[in-house]
Structure formats: structure tokens, C-alpha cells
Amino acid sequence: MLAWVFGFLVKYITFFNVFSYLTVRAIFALLTALVISLVMGQKVIDWLQKLQIGQVIRNDGPESHLSKKGTPTMGGTLILASISISVLLWADLKNPYVWIALFVLIGYGLVGFADDYLKVVRKNTAGLIARWKYFWQSVIALIVAFGLYVYGKDTAVTALVVPFFKDVVPQLGVFFILLTYFVVVGAGNAVNLTDGLDGLAIMPTVFVAGGFALVSWATGNVNFADYLHIPYIRYSGELMIVCMAIVGAGLGFLWFNTYPAMVFMGDVGSLALGGVLGIIAVLLRQEFLLLVMGGIFVIETLSVILQVGSFKLRGKRIFRMAPIHHHYELKGWPEPRVIVRFWIISLMLVLIGLVTLKMR
Structure with missing residues (x-):
């Protein structure tokens, strides 16, 4: 919205031309989301406490987590509001990719909200029935996947970018819909699984969003895209605004x-953040890059799959508890040590992912 306002005002005051630069608007998007989160954070916490919306703790979880019972949850509503307001203020609202990202963000947020509401308000520890939870995630992902396929069939929009090979960019055809579905739904649930310790999920999300901000800037610039041997995608540059808003909102929430x-973000935050990272990866044609940069989310998800599979097939557990962050807790690591070490690994993976863009 402000992009349009400043575009109009520049006719009269040339200073406003500075806001035509994508990087400037991206920085302001970060700052706007950050300020909203910081200013409204305590108010949201007080409101959640007043409504007695407290975290439900698993009885079979680490004993150290029992003290967390009753801590306000559903704080992800603050993250979603901060991102949405910032994006609507600073992004070019004529850009369809911005609306696609917001659609997934809010859509997955609503699914997570329904799950949280049933858990903490209706006191239904099971939350939203699993099949309905995945059904609505699937509906949102398939709507976006089919729409993108129809819009960009046989163009860069539906091509697969393969790391390390600059000349290998195969067209996916109808398999693009299937890939998009798995990336969006998978990313949403992977971040959800990771959100088990204080700040554990939000900082890797910030790192990955920051990495994708750089990638979107390069993908939307003909010269940089050609230099890095990645497809130039017309609308992708504006996703930098979305990514930087995620960074700002995430840092504000981490406070x-x-x-x-x-406060905890709840499913309303984790599902939404995972889903939007997934769709950003799809829009940038960097699904493989998401696997690398979001490696912490992948590890957490694999630990659950391996744990369940091993128990069902062999009757034995691989880890003391899954997801894997609980395994290290039960080994005696203090919670802050687990969190910070996972952050460090996440930062390293994002940097490695960015390096692969040049190694072609």
C-alpha cells in the first residue's frame, strides 16, 4: 500500500523515490514487523493470560517441561499479524506472488488456530482430528499448486532447479503439483514438530527466511539470476518483502x-511459518535449497519417522524420545544448550545452502 502511495508522491517530492528500491522497502518491512511484535507482544501475552489460553504439556514428555504448563500459547497470532500488516504496507500489492504467500500463511494459520483452539480452549488434548488437519492443509496446498501449474506450465515457474548443475533444469509437468503439495505440507508439519523448546523453531525460521530473502532478490533480477545460473522469475523479487517481514516478526516474537x-507460538504460528517457507521455496524454484537450509526441520521430522518406524518394525526405539531435541534433553543437556546448538547448526546449513547457488 505504501509502495503505491510513495509512487504517487514522488511526482511532487523526489525524496520518495528511495522507496521504489526493493532493498529499502525490505528493510522497512523487517523493521515494521519487528516493532509491531515488540510493541504488541506484552499486550497479546496479557490478553492470552486473561483468556486462560495456556499450553497443554504431554504427560510422557521430559519432566522439566511440566513447569511450562499454563504458559500462554497461540502467540503465533502475533507473528501472523506482524507479517501480514508489514507485507500489506510495504509490498507491491499488484504482485501475485505476494498474495499467494499470504494465502498460505493465513490459511495454514487458520488450520493451526483451529487445532490450538480445541486443545487449550475446549480442553481437547487431541486437538483437531488428524485427518481433518491434513485435509485442510492439503486443500490449501493443492489450490496453490494447481493454480501455479495452470499459470506457469512449461515455463521457469514449473521447472526444477537442481543444485550443482547449471544446465539441468527439467520441466516437471503435472508432477509439479505433486512436488508443491509435498513441499508445502511437509514444511508446515516439519516446523510444527520442531517447535518443542523455547525459541527452537523461530530462530531457524528467521535464518531460512533471511536466506530466501537473498535468493528472491537474485531470482527477480535478470543480471543476478544469469550470473548465478538460476531461472529468472518475473514476480519473485517481491518475495523479499515477505521474507524480511518474517525475519522481523520472528525476532520480535523471540524477545x-x-x-x-x-509465550509459545502454538500450531497457529508453526504451521503457518512452515507453510509459507514451503511456498516461498516453490515460487523461487528452490525446493532442494529448502532441504539444505531448513536441515534442522528435516532432521527433526526424520527423527520422528525413524522412531515410529523402528518401534513398529522392531519394537525398539532409536532415540530416548522424538523429536530429537527431546533425546538430547533426556541425555542431560540443559534446554538452552540444545536450543543454541540447534541454532548454530541451522545458521551453518543456511550458509552452506547459499554457497550451493554459486557452485554450479
Whole structure:
């Protein structure tokens, strides 16, 4: 919205031309989301406490988590509001990719909200029935996948970018729909699984979003895309605004979510953040890059799959508890040590992912 306003004002005051630069608007998007989160954070926490919307703790979880019972949850509503307001203020709203990202963000947020609402308000520990949870995630992912396929069939929009090979960019055809579905749904649930310790999920999300901000800037610039041997995608540059808004909102939320957490994001936040990272990866044609940069989310998800599979097939557990962050807790690692070490690994993976863009 402000992009349009400043575009109009530049006719009269040339100073406003500075806001035509994508990087400037991206920085302001980060700052706007950050300020909204910081200013509204305590108010949201007080409101959640007043409504007695407290975290439900698993009885079979680590004993150290029992003290977290009752901590306000559904703080992801603050993250979603901060991102949405910032994006609507600073992005070019004529860009369809911006609306696609917001559609997934809010859509997955609503699914997570329904799950959280049933858990903490209706006191239904099971939350939203699993099949309905995945059904609505699937509906949202398939709507976007089919729409993108129809719009960009046989163009860069539906091509697969393969790391390390600059001349290998195969067209996916109808398999693009299937890939998009698995990336969006998978990313949403992977971040959801990771959100088990104070600040554990939000900082890797910030790192990955920051990495994708750079990638979107390059993908939307003909010269940089050619230099890096990645497809130039017309609308992708504006996703930098979305990514930087995620970074700002995430850092603002971390102010209150850092150990010991004053608030948890809940499924309303984790599903939404995972889903939007997934669709951003699809829009940028960097699904493989998401696997690398979001490696922490992949590891957490694999640990659950391996644990369940091993128990069903062999009757034995691989880890003391899954997801894997609980395994290290039960080994005696203090919660802050697990969190910070996972952050360090996440940062390293994002940097490695960015390096692969040049190694072609």
C-alpha cells in the first residue's frame, strides 16, 4: 500500500523515490514487523493470560517441561499479524506472488488456530482430528499448486532447479503439483514438530527466511539470476518483502519466546511459518535449497519417522524420545544448550545452502 502511495508522491517530492528500491522497502518491512511484535507482544501475552489460553504439556514428555504448563500459547497470532500488516504496507500489492504467500500463511494459520483452539480452549488434548488437519492443509496446498501449474506450465515457474548443475533444469509437468503439495505440507508439519523448546523453531525460521530473502532478490533480477545460473522469475523479487517481514516478526516474537518463554507460538504460528517457507521455496524454484537450509526441520521430522518406524518394525526405539531435541534433553543437556546448538547448526546449513547457488 505504501509502495503505491510513495509512487504517487514522488511526482511532487523526489525524496520518495528511495522507496521504489526493493532493498529499502525490505528493510522497512523487517523493521515494521519487528516493532509491531515488540510493541504488541506484552499486550497479546496479557490478553492470552486473561483468556486462560495456556499450553497443554504431554504427560510422557521430559519432566522439566511440566513447569511450562499454563504458559500462554497461540502467540503465533502475533507473528501472523506482524507479517501480514508489514507485507500489506510495504509490498507491491499488484504482485501475485505476494498474495499467494499470504494465502498460505493465513490459511495454514487458520488450520493451526483451529487445532490450538480445541486443545487449550475446549480442553481437547487431541486437538483437531488428524485427518481433518491434513485435509485442510492439503486443500490449501493443492489450490496453490494447481493454480501455479495452470499459470506457469512449461515455463521457469514449473521447472526444477537442481543444485550443482547449471544446465539441468527439467520441466516437471503435472508432477509439479505433486512436488508443491509435498513441499508445502511437509514444511508446515516439519516446523510444527520442531517447535518443542523455547525459541527452537523461530530462530531457524528467521535464518531460512533471511536466506530466501537473498535468493528472491537474485531470482527477480535478470543480471543476478544469469550470473548465478538460476531461472529468472518475473514476480519473485517481491518475495523479499515477505521474507524480511518474517525475519522481523520472528525476532520480535523471540524477545518473548526466548528461554524461559513467556509465550509459545502454538500450531497457529508453526504451521503457518512452515507453510509459507514451503511456498516461498516453490515460487523461487528452490525446493532442494529448502532441504539444505531448513536441515534442522528435516532432521527433526526424520527423527520422528525413524522412531515410529523402528518401534513398529522392531519394537525398539532409536532415540530416548522424538523429536530429537527431546533425546538430547533426556541425555542431560540443559534446554538452552540444545536450543543454541540447534541454532548454530541451522545458521551453518543456511550458509552452506547459499554457497550451493554459486557452485554450479
